[in-house]
Amino acid sequence: MNEANRRSRWPNTANLHLLINNQTATRTSRASNHWISASMCGQDAPLERLRVDRQLEEALTHGPDPLHLAEVFGLDEKTAMRYAGSARALLQQTVEHSASPSGKELGQD
Incomplete structure (x- = not known):
């Protein structure tokens, strides 16, 4: 079940x-x-991937704040900082991509 459905x-x-x-x-x-286990039987995405995706989505939605991630998911500080760093990098790529002329990624011909 996806987040909107939930x-x-x-x-x-x-x-x-x-x-x-x-x-x-x-x-x-x-x-x-x-x-x-019964609900996930035969699904393409394992639980670990769903958990990681959910935590990254939270970081992208609410900003790459490690304290927020640690609080919401009960993560230790190093894990929360890693997710926040990944979200920060993805957000930066999005900004760079949308700012580049002709929609191409920067550095491509």
């Missing part, structure tokens, strides 16, 4: 976990390992 289904949930279900949407606990 927000439309449970717009007021206080649960910050990546994967929630009908039982956990109204609480702050995580979904059970059994439910997660």
Whole structure:
């Protein structure tokens, strides 16, 4: 379930976990390992990739602030700084790409 789908289904949930279900949407606990395993069976993206993508999206959406990332996801400071650095680099690439003439990346002919 993507973030937009999640927000439309449970717009007021206080649960910050990546994967929630009908039982956990109204609480702050995580979904059970059994439910997660059954739900993810046969999916293209492993849970680790979804977790990393969600954390990077948060950094891109709310700014590359390591303190915010550490607070929201319970990350240690080094991990939060790494995600913030990656988000900062992606944001900088976006700015450079949009500022380049003819839409080409800078340095390309």
